[in-house]
Amino acid sequence: MSEYIIKNGHVFDPTQGIKGDKADIAIKDGKIIKDSEVSSKAKVIDAKGKTVMAGAIEIHAHIAGPKVNLGRIYRPEDKLFTYQSTTANTRMAGGFSIPTTFKTGYEYAKMGYTTAMEAAMPPLFSRHVHEEMRDTPIIDEGAYPVFGNNWFVMEYLKNKEIENTAAYCAWLLRATKGFAIKLVNPGGTEAWGWGLNCLSVDDPVPYFDITPAEIIKGLIEANEYLGLPHSIHIHPNNLGNPGNYTTTLDTLKLSAGYKAKNKFGREQVMHLTHTQFHSYGGDTWANFESKAKEIMDFVNKAKNVTIDTGNVTLDETTTMTADGPFEHHLTELNHLKWANVDVELETAAGIVPYIYSPSISVCGIQWAIGLELALMAKDPMRCFITTDHPNAGPFTRYPRVIKWLMSNKARQDQIKAFKNSDKVVSATNIAGMDRELSLYDIAQMTRAGPAKSLGIPSMFGGLKPGMDADVVVYDFNPDKPSAPDQIEAAFSRAAHVFKSGIEVVTNGEVVNNGHKRTLWVNAKTKENPQVMRDVQEKFIKYYSVTQANYEALGHHIVPNPYAIEVDATQ
Amino acid sequence: MTKTMTDVVCPFCGTLCDDLEVVVSDDGKQLKEVYNACVIGTEKFLHSQTKDRITRPRLKQPDGSWKEVSYDEAVEYTAQMLANAKKPLMYGWSSTNCEAQSVGHEIAEMAGACVDNTAAVCHGPTVIALQDIGLPSCTLGEIKNRADRILFWGCNPAHAHPRHMSRYSIYPRGFFTGKGQKSRKMIVVDPRVTDTAKLADVHLQVEQGRDYELLNAFRVALNNEWLPDVVAGIPAAKIREAADLCKNGRFGIIFFGMGVTQTLSKNHNIDEAIALTKHLNEFTKFSIMPMRGHYNVTGSGEVLGWQFGFPYSVDLTRGFARYNPGDTSSIDLLARGEVDAMFTIASDPGAHFPISCVKHIAKIPSVCIDPHQTPTSGVSKLHVPVAFVGVEVGGNAYRMDNVPIDMRKVVDPPAGMLTDEEFLTKVRDRLKQLKGKA
Ligand code: SF4
C-alpha cells in the first residue's frame, strides 16, 4: 500500500488536543504513523494554508434499507435535475433527499465523511439494508437494528429479565450484523399496530403491559450488561409535537444513576438523537417555541448522555422514521403522500415528503432550535451535528450547517431572509447568540465526539499514530479571514480525502472507490437455552419466515465485514 | 441414500414460501421430492429435472434452425449486440435473483440501455399510484398476527398464490388471531365467482371495469353520506354493510391484483384503493398490498430503486436515468419500433406482449436468457439456457411485502451450465473490453 505525508497543514485533532497548529500527518498501510517513520517514497501532499482533520463520522442517517428505498421509489420527483452521469470512477448517480446508494457514498466522501451509521434497521429487513450498504461505495458503514418495540424485549422487560434481554439483543445483533441498540418511539410504534401511540414515557403499551420508561431503562441495563461499544441510541416518544420537551426531559432523566460499563472508552449510557425534533415548547403550532435551553441545561450537566442535533436545512425533503404514528400524524397535517410499513414483531416505518419553507415560521423556529442546541453545548465531545438525514434535511447540507454554526453573520443573514423573522426571533434565542464554533469544536462534533460515543475511538475520529488513516484536507485557511460561504464551499468539496490510507477524493472528485467495510458488533454471551427456545417458538408461531432463513445472512450480502468483538460471558 | 434440505425457498410466485423441504440424491445431482409447496411450486422444482432440457446456448440460423454454440460464443454475440445497439432494451428480471439483476444493471449502464421488469405489464399502475398518493402497508406476518378484516380485490389467490391464505392471510393462528379463520372476516371483490370468492364471508360481484366507482362508494359509505341505490352493480346497503365491516375491524388489509391494475382506469383504481385505505385509518388500522406475481419482481424494483432511483421502465440511454412510463416502458418502446436490440432475461414477453411488439423483437438482434424454452426464446436470435435460480443456485429475492429472503441451492445444474449471474458477469467483462474500459 502507498505511503503519504501530508505536510504543513493546520491540524485539528481533539484526540491529541491539536488546535490548528502546523503538523505533518503520515500514512502507511492504511494507518496513521509517526511522521518520523515514513519512508522517502511517500507521496507528499502539500497542505500549506489548508485545514487537516480526521475523516468525519455520521452518527445518525437514514441511508440504506427498506424505508429509504421506498422513499426513492415513491418520489421520482426527487431525482429531477440531480443526475450525474457515469465517470471513469463513478456510476451514474442521482437523487436529492434520498440519493441512490452510489451517490450516497460519493457525496459523503466528497465532504470528508468516511464512516456512516444507518440509524434504523428493521431486523427482518437486515438483508436489504446490507445489500444497499454493499452498493454504497467508499465509506465504512454500520446499522442500528431497532429494539424499542420488539416483542421479545417487551416480554422480557415486563418481567425485569435483563440477562435474557441482553442475550436476545446479542443474538439479534449477530443475526442482523447490527452495530447498536436503537429505540424509536419505544412502545409507541407497537401501539401503532392498532393505530395508537404512546406520547409519554408512562403511557402503557397496549397488551404488553409495559411503559416506554421501563423499556428504556431495561435496554440501558441490557446494553451495559453486554458492554457494547455504543450506548442505547434513542429517538424518544412524542416526536415533533409542540410542548414535547417535557417528554424529552423525562426520557433524559431515565439515564440518571447509570454508569457506562465497557472497554471502548465510551462514557455515556444514552444517546438521544435528532434532539431538535424533541425540544419544542408551546401547546399549539401558533405558540410553538424553542426549548433548546431547557434541554441543553440538562444535557450540559448529564455527563452520561450524548446527543445529536437534527438540524433543519430549509429544503424540500423526505421524512422517514420507524415512528409510524408520527408519520401518520404528519400526513394528516401536510396532506402529502404517506407510505407506511408495519413489521411483524419488531417495528414499523412511515414516510412523508416535507417542505421546510423559509416562509413558514414553524420551519424557521425549527431551524433555530437545531442551531441553538449546538451553540449551547458546553461539551462539543457530547453534542454532534446531524440532519437526521433526510428528516430535517439531506446530509449534503452539512457544510451549510457548519457555516451557520461557525458564522454569526451567516445566521443573521438567514434570520433576515425569513418571511416571518419577527416570529422566529421571538420564539427562539438564536438572534442574540453570538457564539461562533471553532474548527476545533467542529472536529469534536463531527469526528472525535461521535467516535467516542460509538465506542470506536481507537479507529476513527483522530489522527494519532495507529488509528485508521481516514484523513481529510480542506482548502480552508484558518489563519486568514474568510467569508461564511468559503466555509461552506471548503467543506462541500474536500481537497483530499483518504479512507483507510487510500486517496479516494481529490479536489472534490471521487478518484477511487476504496475498500468499503461493514462494521458490526459481535457480542458473546453465556449460552442461554431459554432465550433460544423463545426465539424458536416465536419463529414457529408468529414470524412469516423461518428462523434459519432469518439468520442466514450470507457472506455475499456482507462482503467485507469488520466485527467489533465484545465478551459478555463474564 | 437421499438427504432432505429444509427451509428451501420456492422460486415461483410472490408468496415466496420459505418452508419447503426438498429431498435430493446423495450426490446432490437429482431432486427427488418436494414437500410443503403447492402444486405450481412443486412443478417448478420438478421441471428442472426434465431429461430433454436444453443445456447449451443456441443460435438461430438463417434457415430458422438452431445451432448449438458455446457460452463464450453466446457471450460474444450478446456483448457485441449491446455494444452496437443505439437503444437496446433489457427486459425481464422478475424470475432471477438480485445478484444477477445487479450485474445486469452495470451492463445496462455501460450499454446505455432501457431497463424494465414485468411490472410494466402487471403492477406498473400500482407504482404510479403509490408515487401519487403513497402506500400504507405492512409485512405478511402482521396480517397473520393481527388482521381480522381481509379484502381480496381483483385477485384470486386460490389459483395465483395458492399458499397465501394458509400461510398469511386467512387460516393461520397468529398472536392476536388465535382462532385462525374464525378471527377473520373475508371480503372478495371480483366480477367472477372465483374459488377465492367462494370462500368469502362477503362477495361483492362488481360489474366488470367498475372498481373505481365501488372504491369511491366505499369511501362515501365511510362518511355515511348519500349513495345511489346501486353502484357498480352492488346495492348501496351491501356496500354500507361491507364498509362498516371494515370500519369495525381492529386491523384490516386490502390485497389487490391484476383485476384492478390492468382493467379500465388502471392506476386511478389503485389511487382510490389507497385513498380508501388511508381513509379507513381514521377509524381503525388498515393496510394495502399488491399481490406481486413473479417471485422476484419486487426485488427487481428494489435493486433498480437503490441503484437508479426508479423501480421500472428506467431509460439509461442518455447517460443518466430517466423514468417516464408510457415513454420509457417496454411495450411503448417496442410498439414505436425504437428499440434496436432486445435482451430478455427471466421472463416471457413473447407470451405476454402485444403481437406488434413481438414482431418487432423478431426483426432485431435479440437474446433470451431463460432456463425454459418459451415463446420469447422462440422469436429470439440467441437462446441462452441457464441454471434455475432458487433450485440450482441461490441468491436474494424479495417477497411481495418487500421482505428479502435468500434462496437456497438444492441441486447442481447440469454439468457446464452457467447461472444468470455468471453469464452476465462474462458479458459485462466483455462489454467493458469492447467499450475500452478494461
Ligand atoms: S404459493 Fe407460490 S411461493 Fe408458495 S409454494 Fe406455491 S408457488 Fe411457491
Ligand SMILES: [Zn+2]
Ligand atoms: Zn432518524
